[in-house]
Amino acid sequence: xxxxxxxxxxxxxxxxxxxxxxxxxxxxxxxxxxxxxxxxxxxxxxxxxxxxxxxxxxxxxxxxxxxxxxxxxxxxxxxxxxxxxxxxxxxxxxxxxxxxxxxxxxxxxxxxxxxxxxxxxxxxxxxxxxxxxxxxxxxxxxxxxxxxxxxxxxxxxxxxxxxxxx
Numbered sequence: 001x002x003x004x005x006x007x008x009x010x011x012x013x014x015x016x017x018x019x020x021x022x023x024x025x026x027x028x029x030x031x032x033x034x035x036x037x038x039x040x041x042x043x044x045x046x047x048x049x050x051x052x053x054x055x056x057x058x059x060x061x062x063x064x065x066x067x068x069x070x071x072x073x074x075x076x077x078x079x080x081x082x083x084x085x086x087x088x089x090x091x092x093x094x095x096x097x098x099x100x101x102x103x104x105x106x107x108x109x110x111x112x113x114x115x116x117x118x119x120x121x122x123x124x125x126x127x128x129x130x131x132x133x134x135x136x137x138x139x140x141x142x143x144x145x146x147x148x149x150x151x152x153x154x155x156x157x158x159x160x161x162x163x164x165x166x
Contacts, residue, residue, distance in 0.1 A: 005070070005166055006048050006051075006166075007048055007051050007070065007164035007165060007166055008050070008051060008052065008165060008166065009051065009052045009053075009054050009059065009062070009164070009165040010047065010051050010052070010053055010054070010059075010162050010163065010164050010165065011053070011054050011055060011056045011058065011059030011060075011162075011163050011165075012053075012056065012089060012091075012141075012143040012160070012161070012162055012163070013033040013034055013035060013056050013143070013160075013161055013163060014032075014033055014087070014089075014143050014144065014145035014158070014159060014160040014161070015028075015029045015030065015031065015032025015033030015034070015035075015145060015158070015159055016028075016029050016032055016145055016146075016147040016156065016157065016158045016159075017029035017030070017031065017032055017156070017157050018147070018149075018150065018154050018155065018156045018157075019154060019155055020154050020155065021155060022077055022079070022155040022157070024155075025077060025154070025155035025156055025157040026075070026077065026157045026159075028157070029075075029157040029158060029159045030159065033159055033161060034056065034060050035060075035069070035071070035161065035163060037063075037065040037066070038063060038065070038066070038067050038068070038069040039066060039067065039068045039069065040069055040070075040071050040073070040161075041068060041069065041070050041071070042070075042071060042072065042073050043070045043071065043072060043164075044072070045072055045103055045104040045105055045106065045125075045128070046101050046102075046103065046104070047091060047092075047093065047094075047101055047102035047103060047104055047162075048101055049094075049097065049098060049099055049100055049101050050097065050098055051097075051164075053091075053093075054165075059163060059165055062165050063165065069163060069164070069165075070163075070164040070166075071161045071162060071163045071164065072089060072104045072106060072161065072162040073089075073106065073159060073160070073161040073162075074087040074088055074089055074106035074107055074108045074121070074159065074160045074161070075087055075108060075157065075158070075159045076108035076109070076110075076157070076158050076159075077155060077156065077157040077158075078110070078149050078155070078156060079149060079153045079154065079155045079156070080149055080153065081149055081150065081151050081152070081153045082148060082149060082151070083110060083111075083148065083149045083156075084110065084111050084112070084146055084147070084148045084149075085108070085109075085110055085146065085147060085148075085149070085156060085157075085158050086107075086108060086109045086110070086112045086113075086114065086116075086117035086144060086145070086146045086158060087106075087107070087108045087117070087144065087145055087158040087159050087160045088106075088107045088108070088114075088117040088118045088120065088121035088122075088142055088143065088144035088145070088160050089104060089105065089106060089107075089121055089142060089143050089144075089160045089161060089162050090103075090104065090105040090107065090118070090120075090121030090122035090123065090124050090125035090126070090140065090141075090142045091103070091104050091105075091122070091125055091140060091141045091142065091162065092104075092105075092122075092125035092126045092128065092129035092137035092139075092140050093137055093138050093139050093140070093141075094129070094133070094137060094138060095135070095137065095138040097138075100133070102125075102129060102137060103125045103126075103128040103129045103132075103137075104125060104162050105121050105122075105124035105125040105128060106121070106160075107120050107121035107124060108158075112146070113146065114144045114145065114146040115144070117144045117146065118142035118143065118144030119142065121142050121144065121160075122140045122141065122142040123140075125137075125140060125142075126140050143160050143161075143162075144160055145158040145159065145160050146158060
């Protein structure tokens with residue numbers, strides 16, 4: 001049976017960054033999340049069967065600078081003074097983690113609190129799982145990040161990510 005590039009592990013991380021340039025604010029958010037050293041490839045929203053959820057610190061030790069790393073990422077940026085931005089990833093874990101896949105969802109918004117954005121992303125993942133299996137997942141979780149643009153209108157970026165390890 002063909003396996004392909006199926007991740008064995010995943011960790012969740014988030015970060016925020018501010019800079020006068022939009023791209024550099026994104027770089028600062030990646031640094032805050034600890035994933036700036038990798039060549040990130042965004043993928044869609046499946047949590048593979050048998051994929052172990054690990055701590056960020058353990059995951060980062062498994063990767064090397066320059067490595068091509070697959071991630072499900074939510075990202076939001078603004079330079080509108082006082083604008084609150086949010087980015088969140090939701091996760092729905094299947095009941096049978098050995099045989100079934102779960103779902104990851106990306107959500108980015110304006111004006112929401114970190115808790116609200118996280119719960120919204122979590123509910124999205126749960127609903128995607130339900131429409132596939134016609135049952136609730138074993139459990140759900142989320143990671144989210146919010147930030148507010150400063151009064152000078154510097155670019156602010158927030159990210160949340162599920163980072164896969166092959």
